[in-house]
Amino acid sequence: MKFTVQAAPLAAILKQCGRVASKKAGDINGNFLIDVQDGHLNVTANNGHQQMSLHLQDPSLIVREAGSVCISASKFEQIVSSLPVDRDVTVSVGEEKATVTCGRSRFSIATLPASSFPKALHSDGQVQTALTIESHALRDGIRGIAFCVARNDVRQYLNGMLFEASEGKLTLVGTDGHRMGMVELQIEKSSSMKFILPVACLEDVASFASHGYVTITHSGNLVSFTAVNGTMTSRLVDGAFPNYCALIERAETGQLINLNRDAITSAVARVSLLSDGKSQAVRLKFCQQTVEVVSVSNDALSEAEDLLPCDFDAAPFDVGFNSRYAQEAFKAVSSTDLQLFYSGPASGTLIKAKDCPHQKFVLMPVRL
Known part of the structure; x- marks a missing residue:
């Protein structure tokens, strides 16, 4: 596998996925799955509870050899972020290592086979419901009330934000028992939907929803947010949310x-x-x-x-x-x-x- 791309767009996508990757030393979930095919690059991070997969389609991207590899998320992100933003970065993968070069700078990182990366999150098979909403509305709605959501409450159902869709509106609610925030967002008519999104991935979803539209798909114990630049999937919080x-x-x-x-x-x-x-x-x-x-x-x-x-x-x-x-x-x-x-x-x-x-x-x- 070998590709060349400008440092700035690569650093941006690694930073965003890096929020999801595990920070524990030696954890397989602390790796990125890098997949390079003709004309596009895909970066995936999975911590066992959330998974983010982002696409990079940039004019500066040149795929010299397609392939996929598992690489340390923190090391790879830190290396690329340290390079001049306007310079090209070349990544080539050999037997057990990846070589990153930029100008006269050169780095070697140990790699694992792509097959070592954790399996994608799967739902329990229940019927899916979906809706589409403008990205900026979802982003502003989440950030506008996220400060009300509990962080480490013994009542697990408070450690997340309620998403409830019905009658052409999506209602977001967050509370920690001392204060509550609620916002209603307009959507196209859709099937009813109700789930609690963990507080740990609220900002991940908000930053992921950067432009265009986001499709929210709920199935059993999972929810996925899909936009033009990729997909964010998360497990849900169990329990019944308070009667807001x-x-x-x-x-x-x-x-x-x-x-x-x-x-x-x-x-x-x-x-x-x-x-x-x-x-x-x-x-x-x-x-x-x-x-x-x-x-x-x-x-x-x-x-x-x-x-x-x-x-x-x-x-x-x-x-x-x-x-x-x-x-x-x-x-x-x-x-x-x-x-x-x-x-x-x-x-x-x-x-x-x-x-x-x-x-x-x-x-x-x-x-x-």
Whole structure:
């Protein structure tokens, strides 16, 4: 096997696949499968839970000898990334090693037969359902609420993002039990689909969905995302996702407050500097047409407060929030016209943009 290609496009595809490859020393899943055929190059990474296979079709690619090989993902990526981006790289594979040359630089890496690479992920044989969505919509939807998803919760079903398709829309939901984010994306009519995508591959899918359209195929315990540049496949999280519809419907019945997104976000950031504890909680005191943001501290000599105007005309109330959670939710709202719906001290507060009903956040209060 032998091919020549410019360093920049090769480094880009190796970096993306490298996110999936295992980082454990000596693990067979820490290798790339490089497959070169006439006019195209394919790179595959598989860690046992996710698999990414990307195509490289670049004008600079010259295939001198077709073939396939298994090669160390980290070493190969590091070598190619260290080379000048505008120079050509030649990779030739012999009996048990690959030689990488670029100008006067030369590297030799041990290889394994292509047959050593882990087998592709296969579903349990259940009926497939599929839908197609614009790449940028999927990417922005995932990134817009990914911060709400739990990372290492004992409730495994929280360690992933819910994908639910029905009636011409794809709903994405993430929660860690303290906050929740939901976004609805428009799609062509499709069969119903529902699964939980692991948090570990959310950013992989988002970066994979770079342009054009993505086809999502769900079959049993697997889901695949297919675009013009390749396919990303992942195992799914088991369990039943919480009833997010009931939580949102309950929160939407609360008192409405209109605020400026940037003003309230900045005020919470400033005031929380003098708040104590891991959550650095802040107290929001709503009164006639104003909201006072106050720090929460055990030190009687340390206090911060900020007063902002708001559109509110009802009985005064106080509510406490984790300052970081509040800032992340406020920043994620797509408009500067922010709306809060307060339903009481034991319920979540709904946060959304005034002119965007398709994106909503629910923030649970903290005890002060």
